[in-house]
Amino acid sequence: xxxxxxxxxxxxxxxxxxxxxxxxxxxxxxxxxxxxxxxxxxxxxxxxxxxxxxxxxxxxxxxxxxxxxxxxxxxxxxxxxxxxxxxxxxxxxxxxxxxxxxxxxxxxxxxxxxxxxxxxxxxxxxxxxxxxxxxxxxxxxxxxxxxxxxxxxxxxxxxxxxxxxxxxxxxxxxxxxxxxxxxxxxxxxxxxxxxxxxxxxxxxxxxxxxxxxxxxxxxxxxxxxxxxxxxxxxxxxxxxxxxxxxxxxxxxxxxxxxxxxxxxxxxxxxxxxxxxxxxxxxxxxxxxxxxxxxxxxxxxxxxxxxxxxxxxxxxxxxxxxxxxxxxxxxxxxxxxxxxxxxxxxxxxxxxxxxxxxxxxxxxxxxxxxxxxxxxxxxxxxxxxxxxxxxxxxxxxxxxxxxxxxxxxxxxxxxxxxxxxxxxxxxxxx
Amino acid sequence: xxxxxxxxxxxxxxxxxxxxxxxxxxxxxxxxxxxxxxxxxxxxxxxxxxxxxxxxxxxxxxxxxxxxxxxxxxxxxxxxxxxxxxxxxxxxxxxxxxxxxxxxxxxxxxxxxxxxxxxxxxxxxxxxxxxxxxxxxxxxxxxxxxxxxxxxxxxxxxxxxxxxxxxxxxxxxxxxxxxxxxxxxxxxxxxxxxxxxxxxxxxxxxxxxxxxxxxxxxxxxxxxxxxxxxxxxxxxxxxxxxxxxxxxxxxxxxxxxxxxxxxxxxxxxxxxxxxxxxxxxxxxxxxxxxxxxxxxxxxxxxxxxxxxxxxxxxxxxxxxxxxxxxxxxxxxxxxxxxxxxxxxxxxxxxx
Numbered sequence: 001x002x003x004x005x006x007x008x009x010x011x012x013x014x015x016x017x018x019x020x021x022x023x024x025x026x027x028x029x030x031x032x033x034x035x036x037x038x039x040x041x042x043x044x045x046x047x048x049x050x051x052x053x054x055x056x057x058x059x060x061x062x063x064x065x066x067x068x069x070x071x072x073x074x075x076x077x078x079x080x081x082x083x084x085x086x087x088x089x090x091x092x093x094x095x096x097x098x099x100x101x102x103x104x105x106x107x108x109x110x111x112x113x114x115x116x117x118x119x120x121x122x123x124x125x126x127x128x129x130x131x132x133x134x135x136x137x138x139x140x141x142x143x144x145x146x147x148x149x150x151x152x153x154x155x156x157x158x159x160x161x162x163x164x165x166x167x168x169x170x171x172x173x174x175x176x177x178x179x180x181x182x183x184x185x186x187x188x189x190x191x192x193x194x195x196x197x198x199x200x201x202x203x204x205x206x207x208x209x210x211x212x213x214x215x216x217x218x219x220x221x222x223x224x225x226x227x228x229x230x231x232x233x234x235x236x237x238x239x240x241x242x243x244x245x246x247x248x249x250x251x252x253x254x255x256x257x258x259x260x261x262x263x264x265x266x267x268x269x270x271x272x273x274x275x276x277x278x279x280x281x282x283x284x285x286x287x288x289x290x291x292x293x294x295x296x297x298x299x300x301x302x303x304x305x306x307x308x309x310x311x312x313x314x315x316x317x318x319x320x321x322x323x324x325x326x327x328x329x330x331x332x333x334x335x336x337x338x339x340x341x342x343x344x345x346x347x348x349x350x351x352x353x354x355x356x357x358x359x360x361x362x363x364x365x366x367x368x369x370x371x372x373x374x375x376x377x378x379x380x381x382x383x384x385x386x387x388x389x390x391x392x393x394x395x396x397x398x399x400x401x402x403x404x405x406x407x408x409x410x411x412x413x414x415x416x417x418x419x420x421x422x423x424x425x426x427x428x429x
Numbered sequence: 430x431x432x433x434x435x436x437x438x439x440x441x442x443x444x445x446x447x448x449x450x451x452x453x454x455x456x457x458x459x460x461x462x463x464x465x466x467x468x469x470x471x472x473x474x475x476x477x478x479x480x481x482x483x484x485x486x487x488x489x490x491x492x493x494x495x496x497x498x499x500x501x502x503x504x505x506x507x508x509x510x511x512x513x514x515x516x517x518x519x520x521x522x523x524x525x526x527x528x529x530x531x532x533x534x535x536x537x538x539x540x541x542x543x544x545x546x547x548x549x550x551x552x553x554x555x556x557x558x559x560x561x562x563x564x565x566x567x568x569x570x571x572x573x574x575x576x577x578x579x580x581x582x583x584x585x586x587x588x589x590x591x592x593x594x595x596x597x598x599x600x601x602x603x604x605x606x607x608x609x610x611x612x613x614x615x616x617x618x619x620x621x622x623x624x625x626x627x628x629x630x631x632x633x634x635x636x637x638x639x640x641x642x643x644x645x646x647x648x649x650x651x652x653x654x655x656x657x658x659x660x661x662x663x664x665x666x667x668x669x670x671x672x673x674x675x676x677x678x679x680x681x682x683x684x685x686x687x688x689x690x691x692x693x694x695x696x697x698x699x700x701x702x703x704x705x706x707x708x709x710x711x712x713x714x715x716x717x718x719x720x721x722x723x724x725x726x727x728x729x730x731x732x733x734x735x736x737x738x739x740x741x742x743x744x745x746x747x748x749x750x751x752x753x754x755x756x757x758x759x760x761x762x763x764x765x766x767x768x769x770x771x772x773x774x775x776x777x778x779x780x
Contacts, residue, residue, distance in 0.1 A: 062601060062602040062603065064603075100597065100602050100706075101597075101601060101602025101603060102602060102603070212751075238749060238750055239749065239750070239751060240750050241750060241751060241754075243710070244710045244754065245745075245750055246696075246700040246702065246707070247483065247487060247700060247741075247742070247745065249483055250480060250483060250742060250745040250746035251745070251750075253476065253479050253480070253746070254476075254746065257472065257475075257476050270603060270604075272604055272702065275604060275700070275701065275702045278606065278609060278701045278702070279700070279701060281609060281613065282613040282615065282625075282627060283625075298603065298604075301606045302604060302606050302702065303606075304534050304606055304608065304609050304701060305534050305535040305609065306609075
């Protein structure tokens with residue numbers, strides 16, 4: 001009897017664990033914009049005019065939450081600033097695309113399916129990760145639902161290159177575009193760091209690794225092409241299966257033997273990118289560089305005591321550098337006071353939601369003050385022109401890419417180390 | 430008549446096809462060996478020695494995990510799927526204990542002030558893992574000792590998920606930084622700039638060797654060790670001779686998990702990263718090592734671990750890491766085709 005109880009309690013614990021894990025990653029209830037909603041909903045006419053939901057799909061639980069939640073905060077705050085327009089209520093509804101705390105393309109695709117089944121959802125902010133975007137675009141495209149990503153940088157999501165698999169056309173079964181982003185693609189991000197290493201750090205020999213994911217491998221390829229074209233040498237390159245690799249020392253030693261003066265990491269801190277930095281200690285003491293994927297606290301933790309001399313490119317500008325955004329930044333900090341509430345993609349996500357709100361307003365006007373169709377919203381987003389956000393001024397080309405984007409450089413400074421903004425530049429396309 | 434001719438032809442065909450496959454595998458490995466030899470020659474001996482040192486350290490960790498698989502399989506013919514997660518647990522417990530014992534990265538403790546707490550943490554982590562593994566045996570395997578073979582296999586998978594779930598909830602889903610506390614001192618072979626054996630490499634290899642020697646002595650020289658060997662040979666006869674089977678099996682799980690717990694801690698010290706689900710892959714590789722050496726055979730598991738660690742480091746160092754798993758399993762298939770019982774032969778009860 002006693003024995004049986006032990007077994008039963010074990011099974012119960014297991015069930016509870018599974019339930020807890022699932023509960024944490026739920027789809028999230030609809031959160032109504034907090035400020036001023038009562039005023040808008042006071043008249044019955046307003047209620048009858050309808051409700052529009054702007055959804056988001058971001059990785060907001062587990063370790064990915066360190067970048068996903070601050071991003072979601074930015075979008076939620078932007079929607080809350082426009083509680084209603086012409087009697088139509090605006091609501092923000094967040095979705096979470098993590099499974100076991102890691103962004104998951106299939107989960108993202110399910111979320112989009114769920115958005116499509118709710119006719120009130122007219123547009124979405126997100127996703128955060130390029131491989132999630134690849135799974136979501138074909139589904140949203142058949143809606144069609146407007147997608148607006150603050151952080152997707154893989155160039156193959158929008159532009160046709162011979163090496164792209166799948167090609168952007170294959171991601172859009174209807175033949176029309178529904179996907180937009182404000183981040184500069186990796187064709188800009190990888191080369192930006194290549195130029196920075198050659199011109200600012202004045203180094204010419206670099207060892208390169210990648211996590212072999214859509215984003216990591218893509219940005220590493222772009223880095224390598226530019227670095228070689230500008231006269232630099234790539235000493236050695238490895239594309240790791242990051243899930244099974246823990247020992248990066250053979251790679252580091254090969255880099256040392258070949259005389260590498262810096263390392264370029266085509267990876268994110270979620271794919272062990274910064275573990276490599278930690279294992280370099282005592283073997284190879286050279287600058288460690290990478291894309292926006294390593295620009296978070298997790299990376300500094302993983303690097304341990306080996307945090308000096310690290311650099312990353314951010315595919316979006318810094319809102320603190322824009323004097324016109326000061327009041328918005330201050331208001332956001334009042335609504336979200338914790339330091340962990342704000343991240344590198346908070347204000348880009350704010351801008352994404354801002355563009356969607358602005359477009360939906362114009363679509364409502366064009367539709368005679370009534371709730372527009374999803375296609376009308378997409379057309380309005382495409383027609384966006386000269387809209388000023390906190391980190392940029394927005395207009396989109398036919399592929400859904402921003403007509404101009406900002407690229408920023410950050411580096412580690414101080415003890416304990418923190419990421420500090422260095423410089424930024426604009427890229428027109 | 431016709432059908433038997435057809436069957437014979439099919440057998441013949443499948444036989445030649447099998448030989449063809451083996452031949453292809455053999456050619457693949459031969460090509461890899463030739464490329465490896467030219468690359469080793471091109472990169473010089475210093476780099477080669479460095480890679481071999483990493484291979485030894487990698488292999489020591491695999492060997493420690495493999496021993497637990499092989500001991501448990503030898504005695505109850507069960508693949509303890511939770512074993513990989515017990516290994517991970519060793520890393521998590523020791524990570525939790527490090528700051529409690531005042532050991533922090535860059536904390537500046539060296540000498541005895543570092544070694545004594547580290548050994549204390551090692552012993553506590555090993556013991557906790559051992560107790561957990563015995564509890565798993567008591568709850569999930571012992572009640573099913575006479576159940577069909579598949580049933581404890583499923584409860585083993587279940588216990589693996591339970592352990593992973595607990596560690597997931599405890600510390601979250603992602604790579605945890607494991608402090609780099611061993612001193613950066615290293616011995617450079619052949620003067621400065623030569624291949625370096627760091628204190629990390631030495632610590633990993635030393636701990637593994639000490640534990641494996643202790644295990645061998647224990648199994649060969651003590652009464653309990655003798656009981657284990659007897660139980661592995663013939664459980665019923667051993668019981669008739671007055672050996673407490675339950676106690677002996679529990680002891681096997683205890684000792685296997687001691688080694689896995691130590692493996693978990695030195696894994697963290699060596700790679701400076703641990704993840705709640707690392708036990709799945711590490712366990713799979715270690716189980717492979719156990720089969721490679723001859724399941725149930727303690728020396729075989731140690732040898733298998735070292736061989737696989739060495740193949741892995743050579744492949745990582747001279748080829749692309751993408752080829753590592755392919756190479757390991759190609760060699761495994763080839764070895765098992767010619768020696769189905771592993772390099773040193775299987776030691777399991779004969780039925």
